[in-house]
Amino acid sequence: MLIIPCPYCGPRPELEFSYGGQAHVTRPTAASNPSPAEWNAFQYERANLKGLHAERWRHIHGCARFFNVVRDTTTDEILRSYRSGEK
Amino acid sequence: MTSRFSGWSLLLGGLSGQRRWQQQWRAATPKRGYEAIIVGGGGHGLGAAYYLAKQHGIRNVAVLEKGWIGGGNTGRNTTIIRSNYLWDESAAIYEHALKLWEGLSSELNYNVMYSPRGVLMLAHNVHDEQVAKRHIHANYANGVDNEWLTPQQAKEYCPPLNISDNLRYPVLGGALQRRGGTARHDAVAWGYARAADALGVDIIENCEVTGIRRDANGEVTGVETNRGTIESRRIGVSAAGHSTVVMQMAGVRLPLESYPLQALVSEPIKPVMPCVVMSNSVHAYVSQSDKGELVIGASTDAYTSYTQRGALHVSMHTLEAICELFPAFRRLRMLRNWGGIVDVTPDRSPIIAKTPVPGLYVNCGWGTGGFKATPGAGHLLAWTMAHDAPHALNAAFTIERFRDGTLIDEAAAAAVNH
Numbered sequence: 217m218l219i220i221p222c223p224y225c226g227p228r229p230e231l232e233f234s235y236g237g238q239a240h241v242t243r244p245t246a247a248s249n250p251s252p253a254e255w256n257a258f259q260y261e262r263a264n265l266k267g268l269h270a271e272r273w274r275h276i277h278g279c280a281r282f283f284n285v286v287r288d289t290t291t292d293e294i295l296r297s298y299r300s301g302e303k
Numbered sequence: 304m305t306s307r308f309s310g311w312s313l314l315l316g317g318l319s320g321q322r323r324w325q326q327q328w329r330a331a332t333p334k335r336g337y338e339a340i341i342v343g344g345g346g347h348g349l350g351a352a353y354y355l356a357k358q359h360g361i362r363n364v365a366v367l368e369k370g371w372i373g374g375g376n377t378g379r380n381t382t383i384i385r386s387n388y389l390w391d392e393s394a395a396i397y398e399h400a401l402k403l404w405e406g407l408s409s410e411l412n413y414n415v416m417y418s419p420r421g422v423l424m425l426a427h428n429v430h431d432e433q434v435a436k437r438h439i440h441a442n443y444a445n446g447v448d449n450e451w452l453t454p455q456q457a458k459e460y461c462p463p464l465n466i467s468d469n470l471r472y473p474v475l476g477g478a479l480q481r482r483g484g485t486a487r488h489d490a491v492a493w494g495y496a497r498a499a500d501a502l503g504v505d506i507i508e509n510c511e512v513t514g515i516r517r518d519a520n521g522e523v524t525g526v527e528t529n530r531g532t533i534e535s536r537r538i539g540v541s542a543a544g545h546s547t548v549v550m551q552m553a554g555v556r557l558p559l560e561s562y563p564l565q566a567l568v569s570e571p572i573k574p575v576m577p578c579v580v581m582s583n584s585v586h587a588y589v590s591q592s593d594k595g596e597l598v599i600g601a602s603t604d605a606y607t608s609y610t611q612r613g614a615l616h617v618s619m620h621t622l623e624a625i626c627e628l629f630p631a632f633r634r635l636r637m638l639r640n641w642g643g644i645v646d647v648t649p650d651r652s653p654i655i656a657k658t659p660v661p662g663l664y665v666n667c668g669w670g671t672g673g674f675k676a677t678p679g680a681g682h683l684l685a686w687t688m689a690h691d692a693p694h695a696l697n698a699a700f701t702i703e704r705f706r707d708g709t710l711i712d713e714a715a716a717a718a719v720n721h
Contacts, residue, residue: 217614218606231616235605237560256706260558260649264547266609289561289608 221297222275223283236272238262239284266290273297308412327493328500331507336534337365339688340526341541342512342549344368345377346488347666347673348541349495349506350681351688353411356502358682359689364504365535366496367528369511373492376543379611379643380674381566381588381600383579385422385483387442387449392699392711393652394445399696400679401482407678413494415486416593421578422483423452423461425628427472431584435478442480449480461578463629470627472585485579485590485598491677515553515663523553523662539664539688541680544609544644546667553660557667558705559646562603564671565613567622567640571595575631587624589632597632599625603645603671613642645671650704652711655683655697664688665702 218230244250244258263269269289274282284302286295306312306325316324339355341348344366355361384404386397403410404417426432435451442449454466457477466474496506507530514527515538525534542549544561576591588600601621604613618640626633648654648668653676655666666684669676679696686694693701704710 217616230605230614237607252706256558257556260705261556262558262560264557264560264607266545266548266561269607271606287606290610292608292610 218292218294220273220285220294222278222281223297223299224279224281225275228275228278232275232277233273234276236274236282239270239272268295308414327497328506331365331505333365333507333510333528333530333533334505336525337505338363338535339537339539340364340533340535341366341539342526343375343541343543343545344372344492344496344506344508345375345541345543346491346495346677347543347669347680347684348539349492349499350678351539351541351666351684352504352506352681353495353499353502354682354685355689356499356504359685361689362503364499365533366499366504366506367510367512367526367533368506368508371508372496372506373489376643376645376673377488377492377677379566379641380488381590381598382485382488382592382674383422383483383581383588383590383600384417384486384675385480386447386675387422387424387438387478387480387483388713389438389441390711390713391445393713394442394447396653396679396683396696396700397676398445398447399682400676403678403682404486405482407486407491407494411494411498413490413497415490415494417484417486419482419484420590421460421479421481423457423477423479423578423580425457425477425580425582425584426475427582427584428475432475435476439478447480448482449478452477452479461576461580463575463631464580465628465630472627474628483579485592487593488674495681512549512552515549517553517660521660523660536662537664537688538662539666539684541666541684543667543669543673544646546646546665550658550665550667553658553663555658555660555663555665557654557665557702558649559668560607561609561644561646562606563608563610563613563642564603564645565601565618565640565642567599567601567618568592568596568638569599569632569635570638572597572635580628582624582628585624585628587621587628589625589629596638597635601640603647609644611642611644613640645669645673647671650710651713652700653680654700654702655680655687656693656701657687657691658702
């Protein structure tokens with residue numbers, strides 16, 4: 217089980233969290249009139265990185281807030297976490 | 304060259320103290336180039352190489368495996384075979400594989416131990432029952448066997464099953480596919496490897512692809528590996544959890560994410576479990592191997608990873624469900640657990656298709672249920688590579704279906720809530 221450092225509550229066991237997938241995926245705006253390929257990329261295509269992966273987690277059984285984590289997908293080691301909107 | 308197995312050869316082998324068996328395939332070293340290259344030496348890739356050689360006369364083929372044959376998901380799954388999928392496209396492709404399973408041992412002259420012992424999928428609530436019956440009706444329309452069992456009938460079919468009303472999630476019945484069952488996973492890889500090798504295919508282990516070469520027109524010209532560059536203008540990628548990693552080398556992005564999926568086995572016991580039992584709602588599936596171990600499948604982890612292990616609480620969850628459904632198993636000790644990396648598509652259906660890169664083909668996205676499809680996937684990847692066009696059975700399983708909105712939504716396909 218991962219120990220996930222919630223930036224608001226501190227380190228907590230993985231069972232308190234839900235996974236939100238790859239971080240920093242930007243939804244195309246309606247004004248940009250996205251093509252089917254752009255919608256496809258936004259909806260379905262993910263980096264699926266083998267290595268350092270920035271991802272969203274939600275502390276659903278805690279503060280209920282979303283935040284970001286950098287995890288190495290080859291070892292599951294978590295390097296750091298940071299709040300939404302931060303880098 | 305390996306000799307053919309027969310009753311006579313097995314008897315002679317026994318009389319000579321089992322000392323005269325030969326190596327089953329050559330340890331090939333890479334040639335300069337091949338007519339076709341398969342990346343990934345699992346059951347699917349080896350099957351593709353075999354069918355390229357056997358059915359399409361393309362024998363100058365190499366299978367490149369970064370580890371060893373049978374060391375990836377082929378040796379890590381729970382060996383369950385069934386074809387009772389909901390949608391027409393899925394039923395057709397999985398039924399194609401099931402029909403190949405039925406004749407595979409004699410086709411390969413290698414005992415893959417296909418055992419149609421029945422796959423029983425339990426229902427624990429009204430919704431489960433409705434979904435199961437919808438599948439049964441859809442399967443009936445597609446000529447796929449699947450039938451409804453009452454709790455008493457399920458108990459007769461699988462005596463260790465607990466059908467008491469006192470369970471937190473009592474058994475309300477189940478859908479049984481009698482032609483479903485299990486096979487010996489290693490034997491499938493070994494059988495395809497041996498048969499492909501006998502037709503001239505080079506099986507190259509410890510050969511990791513590190514790049515895909517393309518010419519000025521964008522067409523593939525070969526692969527770079529840790530054992531040098533190997534030329535080919537026809538490359539099929541069948542790399543399961545590493546599909547996105549390999550395809551990224553050619554600039555192709557896929558709608559896949561890779562998750563660890565766990566399995567575990569118990570200590571071996573006398574035959575007790577006559578069939579495969581799966582339960583979606585409580586998340587459990589279990590069968591018994593011919594060695595006597597209970598083979599148990601757990602869930603995927605919540606997050607993407609390449610670690611091939613998976614979290615302990617995930618297997619604990621499944622064991623709790625198994626102990627409730629099968630009280631007799633409570634005293635069993637688990638011998639070992641492990642994980643495989645599965646490549647999951649958003650609609651839980653596979654991709655076997657041409658790619659935007661000429662000469663590059665892909666077989667991926669089988670997610671949590673690829674073993675059952677092994678012969679069918681190999682056969683269809685070979686067809687697609689040989690004809691540079693899909694077979695009718697895999698024509699719908701494209702990459703573009705996600706862009707075009709023609710999903711084949713088998714989100715319940717795994718029968719468990721992966």
